[in-house]
Amino acid sequence: MSTEERKLEHIDIVVNENVQSKESNLLDYVRFVHNPLPENDLDSIDLSKDFCGSSLDAPLVITGITGGHPEAEKINDSISKVVNKFNIAMGVGSQRAAIENPKLIHSFSIVRENAPHAFLIANIGVAQLNKGYSIKELEKAIDMIKANAIAIHVNPGQEAYQDEGDTNFLNLISKIEEINEKISVPIIIKEVGNGLNEELIKVLRSINIKCFDVAGLGGTNWIKTESIRSRKKHGYPLKEPGKLADFWGNPTALSIIEARMGAMDSYIIGSGGIRDGLDAAKAIALGSDIAGMAFPILKILKIEGEKGLENYIKKMIYQLKTIIFLSGGKNVYSLWKSKITIWGRLGDELLIRGIEPNEYLNKRIQALLWRMKDHVI
Template sequence: MTDETPERKLDHIKTCLEKDVEARFGTTGFEDIELVHQASPEIDLEEIELSSSFFGKKLDAPVIVSPMTGGHERGREINVNLARGAQELNVGLAVGSQRAGIENPNLEETYKVREEAPDILLLGNLGVPQLNQDYGPEKVEKAIEMIDADGLGLHFNPLQEAIQPEGETNFEGTLEKVSDIISQIKDPIYLKETGAGITASLASEFVRAGAEAIDVSGLGGTSWAGVETVREKSTTRAGEVFWDWGLPTSVSTAEVSETVNIPVISSGGIRSGLDAAKAMALGAELVGVGLPLFRVSVEGQNAVIEWLEEFIQEIRIAMFLTGSRNIEELQETSLIIKGDTRERFVSRGLDLEKYER
């Protein structure tokens, strides 16, 4: 690792905090999806059960704070505030890519939040491009041990790497390498995208590789092509051309959930508890939220807690208005799918009758 890596991490933090880096025209598709209202839900709002679990850890709500940062002192401040908020409400937290901490022990502290959040589901994070270099099982284990994690996500980010000037674009043989590493790691490993979605066919490959969960991380939220374009003040067209590249989160969530029998996390542009409820009605067991919490985290842990409380209450209200007592019932509730998203469902071979029930 060069000295450029911590500076790149700081660039990413500043860019995500200060610039418009979300998808411009590509959307999650949730705007075309409606939950069907039940005028007499026949349940008590206060008795709705939101608890879930992941990798053996109980969660009081089906929410994970998506990985965003680390590798710079500014990142530690953000991670601490996120961890304290997650501890207060007992939801999950994933740290940003730990490559910087692996290669420079002085940066390990920017990821370490277990003392701040002793009870939460805490997830590590590494990028698969490093697996095609010199990262073997020992470094994956080191990342888990570094933060006393309950598991680790390996992220696929070919779009970002292709746009980033320093990008590592050798993805040849990646799935075989991932499978080999997972087979040698005792802790649970999940596989995820970083804002461009996952198809059903690739999800099946992930299962064969040994993934214990999949985070679809679809189009509609943070665009890492956009982040790299803004960060570099690029004069080339590639970042602009591919800013909205990817499979919308709603479509990716549905097709992956239909395909695999392991937990599916829906993330990428989920901005409200209503979005989250729609994602779970499409089959997700958990939802991930990144940029909104990243931005409020600089205001302190109380801002994180307040944002999460409102988000969780929105999930609860959506469940109440559909007569869903728990997440399992929400996954069986009726949907109306319209417009461009409906066309995408059809073109991807998804069973509309399954969701319209």
């Protein structure tokens, strides 16, 4: 099967099948302390946020979803128009199909045509670095959408359960280091639904990677997606994941904290089961810079179209403003200093991982003060 055909199957399964993990992303175990007298004006809340050298009007990114098929071009067309309207960030799906078949380039390049000034993220799978991809192919992906950054997605779980998966993950850190020394834009190391961890972040930061998308457990699960895809083709999955399909990985809330512990000066996208403004605010308060979502974008586009997606982003932005207001803040940076409680399973898992929740929250504030120096919070 061609990469192009596989991309269309992925879209169909994500939109029409239950591919969400049964496991929680653990954001339910984070609570903001409400301030009933915030001494602020809601209309003055500033949602602008710096990210990897650029400025967004709101701390949101629609993470890599699709491309590489004529039908996918319609999706990227609609998303990029909404992204342009709100000046938020956008990632495209894996560009491998268009590198293999230049006829598919426009399914990706349309995003830059529609969003000339937006922060756009190119996308290549890390396994391709062991199949002949080099700086040349990555720069093609970047140039295709005039990208501000490139995501190298790390997806061993997905590849392990994809019928035609690429599972050779040997020596990839050294190859990422080599490419990072030559590439024209920042690299974002991106999981796809099973989460990053502190140990890996420390290693990657030591080779000068500074941007991460945690894509934690608790949202769309690509082990489950590939299992469903295999079942639809053969009548049963060629590789049965069992409980891995729902419970394997690092939940989003835990993954955000571990990523920040691993590299206090990094830029972090908190994604994995983000569904509304409260989820996004919690992800940022835990230590991410911006919040990312993908599945609800596809779902809303299917049901309500481009106008529905515009309304969805507008609602998320207003929810973020009111959360900052109701917690006594002035801007997005205030979320890093907001009073929150971490409890239940999230608190327990942090302690098991050697992270005391309140100590972490204090470290997060101190380490991020340099990022706040130009902002009144």
